Amino acid sequence: MPTEQSIETQPTTLDSVVIRFCGDSGDGMQLTGGQFTDTSAIFGNDFATFPDFPAEIRAPKGTTFGVSGFQVHFSSEHIHTPGDRVNAMIAMNPAGFKMNIMDVEPGGIVIVNEDEFTKNNLTKCGYLDGYNPIDDDELTNKYHFVKVPMSRLTRESLADSGMGAKDINRCRNMFALGIVYWLYERPLETTKSYLNKKFAVKKGLPEVAKINIRALEAGYYFGETAEVFPARYRVPKAKHEKGTYRQISGNEATVLGFVTAGQKANKPVVYASYPITPASNVLHGLAHLKRFGIKTIQAEDEIAAICTAIGASFAGDIAITGTSGPGLALKGEAMGLALMLELPLVVVDVQRAGPATGLPTKTEQADLLQAMYGRHCESPLIIVAPRSPSDCFKMAIEAVRLAVEFMTPVIYLSDGYIGNGAEPWKIPNLESIPDIKITHPTKEDSGDEKFLPYARNPETLARPWAIPGTPGLEHRVGSLEKEAETGNVSYDPDNHDMMVRLRAKKVANAAASIPLLEVDGDSSGDVLVLGWGGTYGSITTAIEQVRANGHKVSSAHLQYLNPFPSNTEEVLRSFKKIVIPEINLGQLSVLIRSKFLIDTIGINIVKGKPFKVETLVERITEVVKS
Amino acid sequence: MSTIEPKKTELPIYTAKDFTTDQDVRWCPGCGDYAVLSAVRKALPDIQRNKEDFVFVSGIGCAARFPYYMETYGMHSIHGRALAVATGVKVANPQLEVCVVSGDGDLFSIGGNHTIHTMRRNVDISILLLNNKIYGLTKGQYSPTSEAGKISPTSPAGSIDFPINPIATSVAAGCTFVARCLDVDMKGMDAIIKRAMDHRGTSFVEVYQDCNIFNHKAWFYASQKDTMPENTIKVEHGKPLIYGKDRDKGIRFNNGRPEVVTIGTDGITESDLIVHDETDMFLASMYAQMAHPEFPEPMGILHADTSKPTYNDLLHKQVDDAKAMGGQPDLQALITGTESWEVV
Numbered sequence: 001m002p003t004e005q006s007i008e009t010q011p012t013t014l015d016s017v018v019i020r021f022c023g024d025s026g027d028g029m030q031l032t033g034g035q036f037t038d039t040s041a042i043f044g045n046d047f048a049t050f051p052d053f054p055a056e057i058r059a060p061k062g063t064t065f066g067v068s069g070f071q072v073h074f075s076s077e078h079i080h081t082p083g084d085r086v087n088a089m090i091a092m093n094p095a096g097f098k099m100n101i102m103d104v105e106p107g108g109i110v111i112v113n114e115d116e117f118t119k120n121n122l123t124k125c126g127y128l129d130g131y132n133p134i135d136d137d138e139l140t141n142k143y144h145f146v147k148v149p150m151s152r153l154t155r156e157s158l159a160d161s162g163m164g165a166k167d168i169n170r171c172r173n174m175f176a177l178g179i180v181y182w183l184y185e186r187p188l189e190t191t192k193s194y195l196n197k198k199f200a201v202k203k204g205l206p207e208v209a210k211i212n213i214r215a216l217e218a219g220y221y222f223g224e225t226a227e228v229f230p231a232r233y234r235v236p237k238a239k240h241e242k243g244t245y246r247q248i249s250g251n252e253a254t255v256l257g258f259v260t261a262g263q264k265a266n267k268p269v270v271y272a273s274y275p276i277t278p279a280s281n282v283l284h285g286l287a288h289l290k291r292f293g294i295k296t297i298q299a300e301d302e303i304a305a306i307c308t309a310i311g312a313s314f315a316g317d318i319a320i321t322g323t324s325g326p327g328l329a330l331k332g333e334a335m336g337l338a339l340m341l342e343l344p345l346v347v348v349d350v351q352r353a354g355p356a357t358g359l360p361t362k363t364e365q366a367d368l369l370q371a372m373y374g375r376h377c378e379s380p381l382i383i384v385a386p387r388s389p390s391d392c393f394k395m396a397i398e399a400v401r402l403a404v405e406f407m408t409p410v411i412y413l414s415d416g417y418i419g420n421g422a423e424p425w426k427i428p429n430l431e432s433i434p435d436i437k438i439t440h441p442t443k444e445d446s447g448d449e450k451f452l453p454y455a456r457n458p459e460t461l462a463r464p465w466a467i468p469g470t471p472g473l474e475h476r477v478g479s480l481e482k483e484a485e486t487g488n489v490s491y492d493p494d495n496h497d498m499m500v501r502l503r504a505k506k507v508a509n510a511a512a513s514i515p516l517l518e519v520d521g522d523s524s525g526d527v528l529v530l531g532w533g534g535t536y537g538s539i540t541t542a543i544e545q546v547r548a549n550g551h552k553v554s555s556a557h558l559q560y561l562n563p564f565p566s567n568t569e570e571v572l573r574s575f576k577k578i579v580i581p582e583i584n585l586g587q588l589s590v591l592i593r594s595k596f597l598i599d600t601i602g603i604n605i606v607k608g609k610p611f612k613v614e615t616l617v618e619r620i621t622e623v624v625k626s
Numbered sequence: 627m628s629t630i631e632p633k634k635t636e637l638p639i640y641t642a643k644d645f646t647t648d649q650d651v652r653w654c655p656g657c658g659d660y661a662v663l664s665a666v667r668k669a670l671p672d673i674q675r676n677k678e679d680f681v682f683v684s685g686i687g688c689a690a691r692f693p694y695y696m697e698t699y700g701m702h703s704i705h706g707r708a709l710a711v712a713t714g715v716k717v718a719n720p721q722l723e724v725c726v727v728s729g730d731g732d733l734f735s736i737g738g739n740h741t742i743h744t745m746r747r748n749v750d751i752s753i754l755l756l757n758n759k760i761y762g763l764t765k766g767q768y769s770p771t772s773e774a775g776k777i778s779p780t781s782p783a784g785s786i787d788f789p790i791n792p793i794a795t796s797v798a799a800g801c802t803f804v805a806r807c808l809d810v811d812m813k814g815m816d817a818i819i820k821r822a823m824d825h826r827g828t829s830f831v832e833v834y835q836d837c838n839i840f841n842h843k844a845w846f847y848a849s850q851k852d853t854m855p856e857n858t859i860k861v862e863h864g865k866p867l868i869y870g871k872d873r874d875k876g877i878r879f880n881n882g883r884p885e886v887v888t889i890g891t892d893g894i895t896e897s898d899l900i901v902h903d904e905t906d907m908f909l910a911s912m913y914a915q916m917a918h919p920e921f922p923e924p925m926g927i928l929h930a931d932t933s934k935p936t937y938n939d940l941l942h943k944q945v946d947d948a949k950a951m952g953g954q955p956d957l958q959a960l961i962t963g964t965e966s967w968e969v970v
Binding site for chain 1: 647649676677678679681683686693694696697698699700701702703704707710711712713714715716717718719721722739740742743941942944945947948949951952955957958960961962963965966967968969970
């Protein structure tokens, strides 16, 4: 590790920096970005990440559709988004450069691996013959270019390692990371220890760990000695509340939330799922946690996954199934079964851009109406939506709590952006999380009377959860309409009408069990910006900026979509205008208008990406001024 | 936490009546399903289990009403998904005796996928297929087991679908217990149901069941007093394949292929005949292809393999092993992770 004396000039201190690593999907950009994030997290910055990768695992090398990117925003301030404008970009190849340069702020640093800007590679990504963007005066005047022959330097620095060309070539990303670590004064220890663990300990390849570490150091020394940068930058630690922190992505937090819910309920958890982007890593994560009594099942399809979960719920486990939008569509009928059976079930939907296969690796919030209405007949169920990566932990526990308290399926609407994005998380003390109380009736509870599987808790309207294996409570549940109380098949018209209303009322009653909608800013006024789910970070940052520009605006964010918090109408009626930004064409607006007859102004952008803060600021300001 | 109570050493003495609900059975008079219901109710007292440990799961169809008539735990689910539900029940609580009763449409058309995957996983579930070769509940359309050319409301010019072979499919999917019986053969069915429930792993029983409304007599070539001896063959483990009214016919291998022979002609004796070995997968494949009119159709336990571990055992073993290896799970340590930092 170089010492402080090696720095000749004082670094420039910045509040926040947004870096984007980009290159071919085989260039290890996700790993590189993840390492920069880990290092910054442990250093003490606040941060938010945005991994952006193609659906193709290894698209033809060097093409624009195979570009993989990882953006990280790190700061000494409190931040909520991965940032709109890139301050520094690291492009490992021309395709990465081409697809990302437009997001770099004018004057921003652009570090390129110039060795890859060959005639062949330039042609592959569609640059005209004879044109090389890194020699284009217009571009080189607009940005601060740093051209580094990374491939050659990596090769040279590892020439005596005795390793093959392929292994050496794979270390280029670490060379690039070394440069960036130097530029932003980051320590190398976290990454060195990661490389040792990954290659030397886990894979038994100490020589691979060694060359990666050497490439990292070589990049760092290059930064120090090459004098190609205008300055070195320092982003001081953020002032976080006291406590223990870790980095967490939404899907990781979802996993931990479900494990915690199982422990708090003192129950095994069954997670049945079929692999689907971007929900698969919830299944991966849980599959590794069997020691906590987690049973994961990779089902043969989406329908099998939810039905297996329903069977597990019937037999008394905490049952969860996970998917993304297309899978939610396939699970529709079975969700209807679960709500007819009145069994607890959590259905995770990590939303992605669609319809059909759509943009599987990109984010969207367009499953809200599907979650709300995407089933046959009258089939309301509870819908919750985490608002940030770390909030997934809390909301996953909430989903389980509501499912068992009200004996109903609960849809948990996360999205690809918060699912894969990461932020620092102040680790909660588990003792502060209340237990989830579950009781299964026994024969003693009903005494000599016949057990009534559809009797109701007068408060919640939940039915008893009697599980197979309990002597004396043998009963049948089924998808046919049931008679109140007995649960026997019933075709009686009045009974059906009553049961339809009862199931709806039960879900509506859950409003009494969820927190009120909080308003940020004045509790009444001209404009309320209402968001839901994963857009919290962008909206919050935009609101801060609109206020900093001298405008008055309040905001509120829904984490419970069905039922809405009981004060929702009251909150909305306290403002003249309701602005709803959503990454869809206005689905929450549809719900608000139909439920409350309150008009809304939508900000709807559906590009498969999180909102840009500057767009929200502009659009919210327009409404505030009008 | 509610745990499964340790079982009493002495089981109550049950009769078929203990497994009968107060619900009116709503099948058509004369339906073959009655025979199966009766056989199952009669078989359960002999299976050494407490009543509360039985779970019957079904999909949709006439046969799928079955759980409503069994005084056990039960779930009538949605079309085709009974096996997925049953897998979940077994995964949650492997102590339960889980049985799926459904029809040919449910198990081999809309739910065909789950049938294959349940079998290949060897989930410890017993499956009773009530095969009537027709869609009864939707009023008589052809089913995936209907013969090609079947005239039905959806195939007025004859069905152009070739039928699926449930036994062949089960064998191909690696099902570890494959059996077949006739709805009219109460004795045969009783023995098979008991063996099926005792079997550790997926057991599959195809019942030739008569739908006397929409497909009456579909199985008469095999189920009648005069046709049964000539057109079916009861296979018994360790015994030669002999059938016929006069027990004079048998099956032998001829150049690797089964061949119908008559004992006593051309010098053929019992010792020339194939001896049934229920553990032999090759024989099971052969039985799957033996069809009327070329061959008598095999009845009985065609295949039983106890060597393969069950899905639920493997799954719970992984959980138990992880618990044993990981020691007392520390949730706080898990959520803290390995790369945390302190802000002071």
